[in-house]
Amino acid sequence: MLTLFHHPLYASCRYVRIAFGEYGEELALIEERPWQRRKEFLSLNPAGTIPVLLAEGDHAITGATVISEYLDETRGAFQRSRRLMAEDPIQRAEIRRLVDWYLVKTDGDVTRHLVRERALKPLMAGAQGGGSPDSAAIRAARANVRQHLKYTNWLAATRDWLAGPRFSYADAAAAASLSILDYLGEIEWREYEAARDWYSRMKSRPSFRSLLSDRVRGLSPASHYADLDF
Amino acid sequence: MLTLFHHPLYASCRYVRIAFGEYGEELALIEERPWQRRKEFLSLNPAGTIPVLLAEGDHAITGATVISEYLDETRGAFQRSRRLMAEDPIQRAEIRRLVDWYLVKTDGDVTRHLVRERALKPLMAGAQGGGSPDSAAIRAARANVRQHLKYTNWLAATRDWLAGPRFSYADAAAAASLSILDYLGEIEWREYEAARDWYSRMKSRPSFRSLLSDRVRGLSPASHYADLDF
Numbered sequence A, B: 001m002l003t004l005f006h007h008p009l010y011a012s013c014r015y016v017r018i019a020f021g022e023y024g025e026e027l028a029l030i031e032e033r034p035w036q037r038r039k040e041f042l043s044l045n046p047a048g049t050i051p052v053l054l055a056e057g058d059h060a061i062t063g064a065t066v067i068s069e070y071l072d073e074t075r076g077a078f079q080r081s082r083r084l085m086a087e088d089p090i091q092r093a094e095i096r097r098l099v100d101w102y103l104v105k106t107d108g109d110v111t112r113h114l115v116r117e118r119a120l121k122p123l124m125a126g127a128q129g130g131g132s133p134d135s136a137a138i139r140a141a142r143a144n145v146r147q148h149l150k151y152t153n154w155l156a157a158t159r160d161w162l163a164g165p166r167f168s169y170a171d172a173a174a175a176a177s178l179s180i181l182d183y184l185g186e187i188e189w190r191e192y193e194a195a196r197d198w199y200s201r202m203k204s205r206p207s208f209r210s211l212l213s214d215r216v217r218g219l220s221p222a223s224h225y226a227d228l229d230f
Helices: A011-022 A039-044 A064-074 A089-123 A135-158 A169-183 A193-203 A206-212 B011-022 B039-044 B064-074 B089-123 B135-158 B169-183 B193-203 B206-212
Strands: A002-006 A027-031 A052-054 A060-062 B002-006 B027-031 B052-054 B060-062
Touching (some): A011 A027, A060 B089, A135 A193, B011 B027, B089 B135, B135 B193
Parallel strands (some): A002 A027, B002 B027
Antiparallel strands (some): B052 B060
């Protein structure tokens, strides 16, 4: 079994867990708090970021998309219709664009800030960035939630899955991101019917199960978080 | 000829130009100022980011690494020893890790801030983020330059090229990033001998030539910027 250094409230880590789960491969999870900058962890990844996968031969593979490309090259390419990547280069580009959208843009506009202010600051020492939540940062992030839900709703309404006719890495990335916002109770699902239907299909996939049982100390999830009917 | 929407002071755009240049393929360049959020450009890429490549059939391919994966799939895979990607999945992961290091981490720690404060703010309207340079932001970015040069120096001293025995996307990404800092005169090359030797090899590659003639209005490059002997 391969090992993943992760944190339950990082979208990029959830993305990797869903992807391996789709291929039925379990990961040994080690919770890493990157803000602590542990020496042993920095020797695995000098950038200090998560996720990091310890792959075959204990090679450290660093970063969500680097890991998902590795997964595709070593497993996905042999999965036929269950492959999370398309064959066609233009379709592959569309999948990668959306992975980037959710793991970089949604994260930078919304997710990372709400997670930091609402969930992580109480766990951090002062010198690591801890302290009381910055309400201006929370307001700014909340103002951006709508744009990302509207975009997801549009994708879900016009395509079978977010990047096209087949389930792909794009769905894994979007669900990774939105599941964190949902944990925090930041999504008004009734305003986004198509996105809600899509997310309901995501939630019932076996690869999603372990995410729905994630719990973070000191912060309970929204009451509907683990309900398949929400 | 394909078209690239780019800006000369964005590392991710320079990276794409070097990569196509390595395969001897010219690009039609359109300078885009992403802070202006042009409507026509947003319809190509709703994220509003550069680079965007108009590929075959005018499909918009968005984002530096999405473009370089597309380039590898449509050109690189047929280039044999000139290919900018390795064959082995672990080596591919190392190349991608370093591309990410330079285009995301170096960019976020250093390059983006110095470019914004020193070069772009005078071109921006007030509502777009223009105004006088923030000297605290410049100081913070400068404090991080050393770490990135030291790391590059270590890579260059211990490997033939930055990701291993062969020239790769990692070298293109590092050179894209450092060439911008060099334009701004922010690098003390004499402290980093191995990195300097490596950069000197980069500068003499034909793919680098167009970057050395880039000029930005109102900000001349450091005097040695275009010298092959610096």
